[in-house]
Amino acid sequence: MIAQGFNEFQTPILTASSPEGARDFLVPSRLNPGKFYALPQAPQQFKQLLMVSGFDKYFQIAPCFRDEDARADRSPGEFYQLDMEMSFATQEDVFAAIEPVMAGVFEEISAHTGKAREVTPAPFPRIPYKESMLKYGNDKPDLRIDIICSDVSQFFIEDGVEFKACQGIVKGGGTVRAIPAPNTKDKPRSFFDKMNGWAQREMQAPGLGYIRFEAGENGLEGKGPIAKFFPADVLVRMAAHAGVGDGDALFFAAGKETDAVKLTGAARAEIGRQLDMIDEGVFKFCWIVDFPMFEWDEDNKKIDFSHNPFSMPQSPAGMDAMAVLDAADTDAKKLDILAYQYDIVCNGIELSSGAIRNHRPDVMYKAFAMAGYDQAAVDSEFSGMITAFKYGAPPHGGIAPGIDRIVMLLAGAENIREVIVFPMNGSAQDLMMNAPAEVPAKSLRELHLRLDLPKEK
Numbered sequence: 001m002i003a004q005g006f007n008e009f010q011t012p013i014l015t016a017s018s019p020e021g022a023r024d025f026l027v028p029s030r031l032n033p034g035k036f037y038a039l040p041q042a043p044q045q046f047k048q049l050l051m052v053s054g055f056d057k058y059f060q061i062a063p064c065f066r067d068e069d070a071r072a073d074r075s076p077g078e079f080y081q082l083d084m085e086m087s088f089a090t091q092e093d094v095f096a097a098i099e100p101v102m103a104g105v106f107e108e109i110s111a112h113t114g115k116a117r118e119v120t121p122a123p124f125p126r127i128p129y130k131e132s133m134l135k136y137g138n139d140k141p142d143l144r145i146d147i148i149c150s151d152v153s154q155f156f157i158e159d160g161v162e163f164k165a166c167q168g169i170v171k172g173g174g175t176v177r178a179i180p181a182p183n184t185k186d187k188p189r190s191f192f193d194k195m196n197g198w199a200q201r202e203m204q205a206p207g208l209g210y211i212r213f214e215a216g217e218n219g220l221e222g223k224g225p226i227a228k229f230f231p232a233d234v235l236v237r238m239a240a241h242a243g244v245g246d247g248d249a250l251f252f253a254a255g256k257e258t259d260a261v262k263l264t265g266a267a268r269a270e271i272g273r274q275l276d277m278i279d280e281g282v283f284k285f286c287w288i289v290d291f292p293m294f295e296w297d298e299d300n301k302k303i304d305f306s307h308n309p310f311s312m313p314q315s316p317a318g319m320d321a322m323a324v325l326d327a328a329d330t331d332a333k334k335l336d337i338l339a340y341q342y343d344i345v346c347n348g349i350e351l352s353s354g355a356i357r358n359h360r361p362d363v364m365y366k367a368f369a370m371a372g373y374d375q376a377a378v379d380s381e382f383s384g385m386i387t388a389f390k391y392g393a394p395p396h397g398g399i400a401p402g403i404d405r406i407v408m409l410l411a412g413a414e415n416i417r418e419v420i421v422f423p424m425n426g427s428a429q430d431l432m433m434n435a436p437a438e439v440p441a442k443s444l445r446e447l448h449l450r451l452d453l454p455k456e457k
Helices: 043-054 091-112 129-136 165-172 189-202 232-242 259-272 319-325 331-335 361-370 375-381 385-391 403-409 442-446
Strands: 026-028 037-039 058-067 077-087 126-128 175-181 209-216 220-221 251-257 285-289 296-297 302-305 341-346 351-357 396-399
Touching: 043 058, 043 077, 043 385, 043 396, 058 361, 077 403, 091 285, 091 341, 091 351, 091 396, 091 403, 126 129, 129 259, 129 285, 165 175, 165 251, 175 232, 175 259, 189 251, 189 259, 209 232, 220 232, 220 319, 220 396, 251 259, 296 331, 302 331, 319 361, 351 403, 361 375, 361 385, 375 385
Parallel strands: 126 285
Antiparallel strands: 026 037, 058 077, 077 396, 175 251, 209 220, 209 251, 285 341, 296 302, 341 351, 351 396
């Protein structure tokens, strides 16, 4: 980073709460009774303020704190990221800055482990979000698995098809996704039954229908429990559409789009494992781009930000960003707006999200208003940043790859706890240091706090 002209800064740890998408860790202030600091979920506002201050390239190995549940690729409580930001930058400028760092780190360190691995050469592939969801069933595809999924809904409602269960799903607004299982001609019936059982057990899905394709006297033929519901010509066209042939099979995930897509992504990964398709000798990188600016919040029945509230909306050449937002006068049109947001992914692990920032106060107020936040809320939550932007801010953007996840990939670990020197358990407890722990009543009085603990069951 230094070789590329970036300046290293250390940003504050005690700061204000900021809606980054997770719960804050709060720190009560003794000198300001009733008020709280928040540990930073990320140095987002600080690094954007540095861009306004005239430092055009910033980075740090930043500690971040989020009150989240543990996962295999996420440690509860704290983590570190290679945080960077640059001014007068396009999306491609950010990619050009971070790709040699990622490639260099993975090439050099994997060589030192004695297991030198092939690394995707720059420029890394760019995959639009919608394309990734369609082809891979998620927005963090493991490109080591050579399986491309597809939407085959139309083949289930053609004339002559009698598979009523899926016909009802498609006609009701749902979808059917096909997941190829290549070279399964010699696989026994138990392989397909186990995949169906896996879907029911692990994914709580109704199951995974399947069709096996074999060359017959009259061309490609379908075999299996549901093949009989399809005319021969429909099977041939569906196989061509899904990219399968003699000796291959198709599994089917059906339901509401969100449910079908989730099952598709998980089934693709499971098929890759079962068929030994995952090459452990490579690191395959890609960028996921063109994320939607907004999404539908089903719980609250409203439009909300889908990725990062500080992102700039995309606009066609010659069209102003504000005009794009003004033209979105319905919820459907809002959901069609794309943002300059991007993720960097390696071997199915999201290493980081980033964006070209919304640096214009007028566009920021408008975007937040579309998500249900009035101007007073923006001025209150982001007072430092919005005030600075009013004096003029350069276009800027950045990203922050997770150091812990990078180390996990390099070490070949299955769980991030294996590469944390003092890991917490799944309940966010450090059993060795007895943290978190009760504190003396005197300390609570100094902080003007009184406990209201839940009653024991």
